Amino acid sequence: MTSVDVAIRNGTYAAFVELGRAPTIREVADRTRASVSDVAASWARLQDSHALVLDAAGAILMANPFSAIETPHRVEAAGRKWFANCGWDAFGIGAALSVDCTIHTTCPDCNERIDLDIRGGRPLDETPVFHVLVPAREWWNDIRFT
Protein backbone atom coordinates (compact mmCIF):
# COMPACT_ATOMS: atom_id res chain seq x y z
CA MET A 1 0.00 0.00 0.00
CA THR A 2 1.12 3.56 -0.70
CA SER A 3 1.52 6.04 2.16
CA VAL A 4 -1.67 7.74 0.98
CA ASP A 5 -3.59 4.47 1.15
CA VAL A 6 -2.18 3.74 4.61
CA ALA A 7 -3.36 7.15 5.82
CA ILE A 8 -6.82 6.73 4.28
CA ARG A 9 -7.14 3.21 5.68
CA ASN A 10 -6.09 4.34 9.15
CA GLY A 11 -8.50 7.28 9.02
CA THR A 12 -11.32 5.02 7.87
CA TYR A 13 -10.78 2.50 10.64
CA ALA A 14 -10.28 5.16 13.31
CA ALA A 15 -13.58 6.75 12.32
CA PHE A 16 -15.35 3.38 12.28
CA VAL A 17 -14.13 2.62 15.81
CA GLU A 18 -15.05 6.07 17.07
CA LEU A 19 -18.46 6.36 15.44
CA GLY A 20 -19.67 2.77 15.88
CA ARG A 21 -20.65 2.80 12.20
CA ALA A 22 -19.01 3.13 8.83
CA PRO A 23 -17.81 6.66 8.10
CA THR A 24 -18.99 8.42 4.97
CA ILE A 25 -16.50 9.32 2.29
CA ARG A 26 -16.81 12.97 3.32
CA GLU A 27 -16.05 12.17 6.96
CA VAL A 28 -12.89 10.32 5.96
CA ALA A 29 -11.89 13.10 3.57
CA ASP A 30 -12.27 15.69 6.34
CA ARG A 31 -10.40 13.53 8.85
CA THR A 32 -7.48 12.82 6.52
CA ARG A 33 -7.45 16.23 4.77
CA ALA A 34 -7.84 14.49 1.43
CA SER A 35 -10.31 15.19 -1.33
CA VAL A 36 -13.42 13.05 -1.73
CA SER A 37 -12.11 11.81 -5.08
CA ASP A 38 -8.77 10.87 -3.51
CA VAL A 39 -10.58 8.87 -0.79
CA ALA A 40 -12.74 7.15 -3.42
CA ALA A 41 -9.66 6.17 -5.43
CA SER A 42 -7.87 4.96 -2.30
CA TRP A 43 -10.88 2.92 -1.13
CA ALA A 44 -11.00 1.24 -4.57
CA ARG A 45 -7.31 0.29 -4.30
CA LEU A 46 -7.82 -0.93 -0.73
CA GLN A 47 -10.69 -3.10 -1.91
CA ASP A 48 -8.46 -4.60 -4.59
CA SER A 49 -5.99 -5.61 -1.90
CA HIS A 50 -8.76 -7.09 0.30
CA ALA A 51 -8.34 -4.35 2.88
CA LEU A 52 -11.92 -3.05 2.51
CA VAL A 53 -15.17 -4.09 0.84
CA LEU A 54 -17.29 -1.44 -0.89
CA ASP A 55 -20.92 -1.51 -1.93
CA ALA A 56 -22.18 -0.80 -5.44
CA ALA A 57 -22.30 2.93 -4.69
CA GLY A 58 -18.69 3.00 -3.53
CA ALA A 59 -19.48 3.33 0.18
CA ILE A 60 -17.90 1.15 2.86
CA LEU A 61 -19.68 -2.19 3.23
CA MET A 62 -17.05 -3.95 5.32
CA ALA A 63 -13.92 -2.73 7.03
CA ASN A 64 -13.24 -6.19 8.34
CA PRO A 65 -13.99 -7.16 11.02
CA PHE A 66 -16.48 -4.25 11.20
CA SER A 67 -19.69 -4.27 9.18
CA ALA A 68 -21.35 -1.15 7.82
CA ILE A 69 -24.74 -2.82 7.72
CA GLU A 70 -26.86 -4.38 10.42
CA THR A 71 -26.09 -8.08 10.91
CA PRO A 72 -27.04 -10.72 13.52
CA HIS A 73 -23.59 -10.21 15.11
CA ARG A 74 -23.30 -7.26 17.50
CA VAL A 75 -20.29 -6.45 19.67
CA GLU A 76 -20.23 -4.19 22.73
CA ALA A 77 -16.96 -2.93 24.16
CA ALA A 78 -15.74 0.14 25.99
CA GLY A 79 -19.22 1.67 25.94
CA ARG A 80 -19.61 1.39 22.19
CA LYS A 81 -21.27 -1.04 19.77
CA TRP A 82 -20.44 -2.28 16.30
CA PHE A 83 -21.88 -4.80 13.87
CA ALA A 84 -19.57 -7.60 12.73
CA ASN A 85 -19.73 -9.38 9.40
CA CYS A 86 -19.87 -12.89 10.86
CA GLY A 87 -19.13 -14.87 14.01
CA TRP A 88 -15.40 -14.85 13.33
CA ASP A 89 -15.39 -11.10 12.81
CA ALA A 90 -17.38 -10.62 16.02
CA PHE A 91 -14.49 -12.15 17.90
CA GLY A 92 -12.15 -10.11 15.71
CA ILE A 93 -13.50 -6.77 16.92
CA GLY A 94 -12.47 -7.45 20.52
CA ALA A 95 -9.13 -8.79 19.30
CA ALA A 96 -8.49 -5.75 17.09
CA LEU A 97 -9.41 -3.34 19.89
CA SER A 98 -7.53 -5.40 22.52
CA VAL A 99 -10.44 -5.09 24.92
CA ASP A 100 -12.88 -7.33 26.73
CA CYS A 101 -16.22 -7.36 24.99
CA THR A 102 -19.65 -8.94 24.80
CA ILE A 103 -20.83 -10.58 21.60
CA HIS A 104 -24.53 -10.82 20.87
CA THR A 105 -25.50 -13.23 18.13
CA THR A 106 -28.24 -15.71 17.28
CA CYS A 107 -28.12 -19.46 16.81
CA PRO A 108 -29.09 -20.03 13.14
CA ASP A 109 -30.81 -23.29 14.09
CA CYS A 110 -33.13 -22.28 16.90
CA ASN A 111 -32.93 -18.47 16.73
CA GLU A 112 -32.11 -18.37 20.43
CA ARG A 113 -29.97 -15.44 21.45
CA ILE A 114 -26.34 -16.18 22.31
CA ASP A 115 -24.52 -13.68 24.54
CA LEU A 116 -20.82 -14.30 24.93
CA ASP A 117 -18.65 -12.42 27.39
CA ILE A 118 -15.05 -12.37 26.20
CA ARG A 119 -12.45 -11.76 28.89
CA GLY A 120 -8.75 -11.75 28.16
CA GLY A 121 -9.51 -13.03 24.68
CA ARG A 122 -11.42 -16.09 25.92
CA PRO A 123 -15.17 -16.71 26.05
CA LEU A 124 -16.47 -17.32 29.57
CA ASP A 125 -19.06 -19.74 28.16
CA GLU A 126 -17.32 -22.40 26.10
CA THR A 127 -20.50 -24.28 25.17
CA PRO A 128 -21.22 -22.75 21.74
CA VAL A 129 -19.42 -23.93 18.61
CA PHE A 130 -18.39 -22.24 15.38
CA HIS A 131 -19.27 -23.61 11.96
CA VAL A 132 -17.34 -22.62 8.83
CA LEU A 133 -19.46 -23.54 5.83
CA VAL A 134 -17.16 -22.41 3.01
CA PRO A 135 -13.68 -23.91 2.43
CA ALA A 136 -10.82 -21.46 2.95
CA ARG A 137 -9.87 -21.27 -0.73
CA GLU A 138 -13.35 -19.88 -1.50
CA TRP A 139 -13.57 -17.26 1.25
CA TRP A 140 -12.91 -14.32 -1.06
CA ASN A 141 -14.91 -15.66 -4.03
CA ASP A 142 -18.01 -14.20 -2.41
CA ILE A 143 -16.96 -12.43 0.78
CA ARG A 144 -20.50 -11.26 1.47
CA PHE A 145 -21.74 -14.87 1.61
CA THR A 146 -18.65 -16.12 3.45
Add this chain to the structure above:
Amino acid sequence: MLVFRSEAHVDRWLAGRSGGVTISITKLAELAAAWWSDRLDSNWQPRSREKNQAILDELGLIGDFWHLG
Protein backbone atom coordinates in the same frame (compact mmCIF):
# COMPACT_ATOMS: atom_id res chain seq x y z
CA MET B 1 -19.31 -18.35 9.52
CA LEU B 2 -21.80 -18.83 12.28
CA VAL B 3 -21.96 -19.44 16.02
CA PHE B 4 -24.33 -22.19 17.15
CA ARG B 5 -25.43 -23.16 20.65
CA SER B 6 -23.89 -26.62 20.26
CA GLU B 7 -22.82 -29.19 17.68
CA ALA B 8 -26.30 -30.72 17.85
CA HIS B 9 -27.71 -27.40 16.63
CA VAL B 10 -25.27 -27.43 13.70
CA ASP B 11 -26.41 -30.91 12.71
CA ARG B 12 -30.08 -29.96 12.96
CA TRP B 13 -29.50 -26.78 10.95
CA LEU B 14 -27.69 -28.70 8.21
CA ALA B 15 -30.57 -31.20 8.07
CA GLY B 16 -28.54 -33.72 6.15
CA ARG B 17 -26.84 -31.23 3.83
CA SER B 18 -23.10 -31.46 3.63
CA GLY B 19 -21.66 -28.81 5.87
CA GLY B 20 -18.21 -27.41 6.43
CA VAL B 21 -16.12 -27.73 9.55
CA THR B 22 -17.12 -27.10 13.17
CA ILE B 23 -14.55 -25.89 15.68
CA SER B 24 -14.79 -24.99 19.36
CA ILE B 25 -15.55 -21.45 20.39
CA THR B 26 -12.17 -21.30 22.18
CA LYS B 27 -10.40 -22.24 18.95
CA LEU B 28 -12.35 -19.47 17.22
CA ALA B 29 -11.16 -17.02 19.87
CA GLU B 30 -7.56 -18.09 19.26
CA LEU B 31 -8.04 -17.76 15.52
CA ALA B 32 -9.59 -14.30 15.85
CA ALA B 33 -6.73 -13.11 18.05
CA ALA B 34 -4.12 -14.37 15.60
CA TRP B 35 -5.97 -13.05 12.55
CA TRP B 36 -7.29 -9.68 13.69
CA SER B 37 -5.15 -8.38 16.55
CA ASP B 38 -2.97 -6.25 14.24
CA ARG B 39 -5.84 -4.86 12.14
CA LEU B 40 -5.88 -1.43 13.80
CA ASP B 41 -2.09 -1.04 13.79
CA SER B 42 -1.13 2.15 11.98
CA ASN B 43 1.43 0.30 9.86
CA TRP B 44 -0.87 -2.62 8.99
CA GLN B 45 -0.39 -4.12 5.55
CA PRO B 46 -2.43 -6.88 3.88
CA ARG B 47 -0.89 -10.22 4.78
CA SER B 48 0.32 -12.59 2.11
CA ARG B 49 -1.55 -15.82 1.52
CA GLU B 50 1.46 -17.66 2.94
CA LYS B 51 1.29 -15.72 6.22
CA ASN B 52 -2.44 -16.30 6.50
CA GLN B 53 -1.92 -19.99 5.86
CA ALA B 54 0.77 -20.06 8.55
CA ILE B 55 -1.75 -18.69 11.07
CA LEU B 56 -4.19 -21.48 10.26
CA ASP B 57 -1.45 -24.10 10.34
CA GLU B 58 -0.11 -22.95 13.71
CA LEU B 59 -3.60 -23.31 15.19
CA GLY B 60 -3.88 -26.85 13.88
CA LEU B 61 -6.43 -25.83 11.23
CA ILE B 62 -4.91 -28.01 8.55
CA GLY B 63 -6.10 -30.17 5.69
CA ASP B 64 -7.79 -29.41 2.40
CA PHE B 65 -10.69 -27.46 3.95
CA TRP B 66 -8.31 -24.93 5.50
CA HIS B 67 -6.05 -24.61 2.46
CA LEU B 68 -6.22 -21.06 1.12
CA GLY B 69 -5.39 -22.19 -2.40
